Amino acid sequence: MSDATYSLDQLEKGIGRDGIEGLVVDAARWRETAAMVQRSGFVRFLDITCVDHPNDAQRFEVVLHVYSPQGKKWLRLRTRTQGQLASLTPVFAAANWYEREVFDLFGVRFDGHPDLTRILLPDDFPSHPLRRDHPLGGEPVDFTILREEA
Amino acid sequence: MQGTRERTADGRETMRINMGPQHPSTHGVLRLELEIDGEIVVSCRPIIGYLHTGIEKTMEARNWFHAITMTDRMDYLNPMGNNLAYALAVEKLFDCRIPERAVVARVLLAELTRINSHLVWVGTNAMDIGALSVFLYTFRERETLLDLFEEASGARMMTSFIRPGGLAMDFPDGWMQRCKQVVDGLPARIDEYEGLLTHNPLFKERMIGIGKLAADDAMALGVSGPLLRASGVPQDLRKLHPYCGYETYDFRVCTATAGDCYARYQVRIAELRESVKLCQQALARMPGGPVRTDDRKVMPPLRAEFQHSMEALIHHFKHYTEGLRPPAGEAYAPVESPRGELGFYVRSDGTGKPVRIHSRAPSFANLQALPLMAKGMLIADLVAIISTVDPVLGEVDR
Numbered sequence: 165m166s167d168a169t170y171s172l173d174q175l176e177k178g179i180g181r182d183g184i185e186g187l188v189v190d191a192a193r194w195r196e197t198a199a200m201v202q203r204s205g206f207v208r209f210l211d212i213t214c215v216d217h218p219n220d221a222q223r224f225e226v227v228l229h230v231y232s233p234q235g236k237k238w239l240r241l242r243t244r245t246q247g248q249l250a251s252l253t254p255v256f257a258a259a260n261w262y263e264r265e266v267f268d269l270f271g272v273r274f275d276g277h278p279d280l281t282r283i284l285l286p287d288d289f290p291s292h293p294l295r296r297d298h299p300l301g302g303e304p305v306d307f308t309i310l311r312e313e314a
Numbered sequence: 315m316q317g318t319r320e321r322t323a324d325g326r327e328t329m330r331i332n333m334g335p336q337h338p339s340t341h342g343v344l345r346l347e348l349e350i351d352g353e354i355v356v357s358c359r360p361i362i363g364y365l366h367t368g369i370e371k372t373m374e375a376r377n378w379f380h381a382i383t384m385t386d387r388m389d390y391l392n393p394m395g396n397n398l399a400y401a402l403a404v405e406k407l408f409d410c411r412i413p414e415r416a417v418v419a420r421v422l423l424a425e426l427t428r429i430n431s432h433l434v435w436v437g438t439n440a441m442d443i444g445a446l447s448v449f450l451y452t453f454r455e456r457e458t459l460l461d462l463f464e465e466a467s468g469a470r471m472m473t474s475f476i477r478p479g480g481l482a483m484d485f486p487d488g489w490m491q492r493c494k495q496v497v498d499g500l501p502a503r504i505d506e507y508e509g510l511l512t513h514n515p516l517f518k519e520r521m522i523g524i525g526k527l528a529a530d531d532a533m534a535l536g537v538s539g540p541l542l543r544a545s546g547v548p549q550d551l552r553k554l555h556p557y558c559g560y561e562t563y564d565f566r567v568c569t570a571t572a573g574d575c576y577a578r579y580q581v582r583i584a585e586l587r588e589s590v591k592l593c594q595q596a597l598a599r600m601p602g603g604p605v606r607t608d609d610r611k612v613m614p615p616l617r618a619e620f621q622h623s624m625e626a627l628i629h630h631f632k633h634y635t636e637g638l639r640p641p642a643g644e645a646y647a648p649v650e651s652p653r654g655e656l657g658f659y660v661r662s663d664g665t666g667k668p669v670r671i672h673s674r675a676p677s678f679a680n681l682q683a684l685p686l687m688a689k690g691m692l693i694a695d696l697v698a699i700i701s702t703v704d705p706v707l708g709e710v711d712r
Contacts, residue, residue, distance in 0.1 A: 181407050181409065181644065210655065210674055211657065211674040215669060238646065256534075257535055258534065258679060284711055284712075294374075300371070
């Protein structure tokens, strides 16, 4: 954990090929940096999503897109986590469903989220299917008969 | 869930009931868990996911080219718009240039689908609140648009026509004239719908003052598109961040101030007229030339070139065995879909397989605002509110 704070002077393009600048943030500073970005005019929440890197220790890369109506530009925040991250719902109300989606499909838990339940899949779904090590077609179906069992 | 009775803090009795997921007014399979006090909605919790088909997972398992066909199926009322957003995202990864004819054609097709989508909305919205006949009129015109799509792409709805690098192919002979005929006929048709609805006292009774959404709340909840513009925020990506040369077209951003269901109706009707203007401008300025980029890394060559070019054959072979191989990196490409800001976030590692394709679906964010709009309304009004949010559950659930 670093105690670095982040500012908009450190914006960089990183691996983005679309001209959108961003910050790579330490997970411990996630919510506070989002709040700083919001105070700087990026008030419009667009999207939170996740990219899974199953071979890394910090396997989940969470990517946030926000927009500044005054500055007319987008901004991208990015962090890495093992599966636990502060929820942005206190900062951006709109993050609610998006974080539920990331929780549902990737299994990242957002601390402080008011209602962290599955959103797209049934509540009793056994896994998080957008993880890259989740097999395609791996879902058992009631009428599946396996050769070994038969 | 069975209807259950509960007592609120102030002693009144409320009831919890389900609306949907098979309710016809929920536009697909949206389920609402309602807490009602008599006919009044005390709280409303949308439950989504009934149409979840793992589109993003499927895209990651296929290659960049296959993913185009999945984009149609997200927002099935706006297939060309989804194709366009995805194509723009992949083109940002490649950083390639698109022939001028394809750029203009993209505007034309995107606006035709916007008309198509808004026509469905006008018809189904009127039907939801009891005016059944409007649906027949709007679907009559929609049919002519679908015929145009079919003629151009071979498919009425799942077009997969706009592809990274341009279009799948050029328009067939005479298509532009037929398109012009259809488009030129539309303003009179829109007058007809307005004649049925705009000053209809019953329609106004059901729409005015219903489901108000304040601009601040809408912004905070990530709402976009006609829903946001009806609350007085002139946010339209075609003006703010023009793509495909929208800055060179003459059109206005349609807004209304009331933020109620009727304002959303006004905005969508006005947008229909603006889209007609945009289509006419695009048709008038349509340049000649190719519709597919000659960057062979992005688009395979046409079959005719095989006769005299060995390279063309190699490119064709590489394209169909390995698929597209965008350079490693990420890109976010937003477009203004009929429902709001539709963005594709794509991530490539330089191999032929996408690492991540995520769609920022406007309906998903817009639905988040539904509980706020529904609070304190009658159940019958809730039907009108859902309808004016215009969710397409295909892109909500993906």
